[in-house]
Amino acid sequence: ETGVTQSPTHLIKTRGQQVTLRCSSQSGHNTVSWYQQALGQGPQFIFQYYREEENGRGNFPPRFSGLQFPNYSSELNVNALELDDSALYLCASSSEYDRGQDGYTFGSGTRLTVV
Amino acid sequence: RKEVEQDPGPFNVPEGATVAFNCTYSNSASQSFFWYRQDCRKEPKLLMSVYSSGNEDGRFTAQLNRASQYISLLIRDSKLSDSATYLCVVLRGGGNKLTFGTGTQLKVEL
Numbered sequence: 001e002t003g004v005t006q007s008p009t010h011l012i013k014t015r016g017q018q019v020t021l022r023c024s025s026q027s028g029h030n031t032v033s034w035y036q037q038a039l040g041q042g043p044q045f046i047f048q049y050y051r052e053e054e055n056g057r058g059n060f061p062p063r064f065s066g067l068q069f070p071n072y073s074s075e076l077n078v079n080a081l082e083l084d085d086s087a088l089y090l091c092a093s094s095s096e097y098d099r100g101q102d103g104y105t106f107g108s109g110t111r112l113t114v115v
Numbered sequence: 116r117k118e119v120e121q122d123p124g125p126f127n128v129p130e131g132a133t134v135a136f137n138c139t140y141s142n143s144a145s146q147s148f149f150w151y152r153q154d155c156r157k158e159p160k161l162l163m164s165v166y167s168s169g170n171e172d173g174r175f176t177a178q179l180n181r182a183s184q185y186i187s188l189l190i191r192d193s194k195l196s197d198s199a200t201y202l203c204v205v206l207r208g209g210g211n212k213l214t215f216g217t218g219t220q221l222k223v224e225l
Contacts, residue, residue: 033212042119042202042215043159056211090158092213103149103161103204104213111156 004093004107012113013081021076021110023091031055032074033104034066035090043090049074050096078112086114118142121203121216128223132193136219138186138203146208148179150188153200153218162188162201193223 005024013019025032031050035043045058049068063079072093078085088111092104121138128134140148148165163170165177165186176189186203203216 031211035213040123040217042217043213045212045214048211050211058212088156088158103151103164105161106158108158 004091004105006089006091006107006110008110009108010111010113012115015081015083015114017081018077018079019081019112021078021089021091021112023074023076023093023107025072025074025091025093026105029093029095030072031094031096032068032072033092033094034074034076035092035106036060037088037090037109038084039087046076081114083114086112088112116141117216118214119203119205119216121219123217123219125220125222128193128221130193130195130223130225132223133189133191134193134221135190136188136201136203136221138188138216140184140186140203140205140214142205142207142214143184144207145184145205145214147206148186149204149206149213150175150177150186151202151204151215153202155199159202159215190221193221195223195225197221198223 033048034046037043047057048055052068068074088109090109091107150162151159152162153159165179169178174191178187200218202218
């Protein structure tokens with residue numbers, strides 16, 4: 001069984017640039033959630049995608065957007081990067097039948113640094 | 116007030132000690148509860164789910180008190196390898212997002 005994979009693992013961007021992060025969900029999972037974890041904090045929910053539609057969103061501005069593809073993989077896009085966007089970005093997948101009831105399995109994350 | 120609150124620590128304990136972490140949550144609609152473990156610069160990994168009746172997994176025991184909206188994690192006979200950050204996590208009923216506490220850092224020393 002393939003787990004959740006994320007790419008790239010590390011990224012450095014300049015303030016004002018745009019970035020795209022990618023996530024491949026675990027086999028059999030059709031729901032993908034994205035979280036942002038700043039240093040010293042717990043992960044914060046950005047949004048969730050189910051069957052290619054956004055299915056809930058946290059307190060993040062519109063410059064954070066996403067996509068889910070027919071194979072259930074997903075992208076997180078961030079426009080107009082700010083220094084505070086520097087964080088570990090985590091992706092988690094689940095099936096519609098558990099929706100996290102048994103906890104989510106996270107990918108190893110993308111560490112984004114904005115300079 | 117944060118939705119999930121934890122003491123950030125760090126908790127520095129000797130090997131073999133028993134240590135307890137506490138967590139409170141504010142939303143009474145919370146339905147599922149978890150403890151995750153996170154090693155430095157790694158992703159969080161599910162340690163255990165927490166059930167109303169309490170549950171145990173080896174050296175780890177989790178308790179839930181719905182009336183007080185309080186969750187605990189007890190680690191017995193601490194090992195050096197238990198050093199990590201422990202995250203308290205809740206999921207609302209019918210919800211689709213996990214809400215994390217800030218985490219409690221544990222350092223087990225010789």
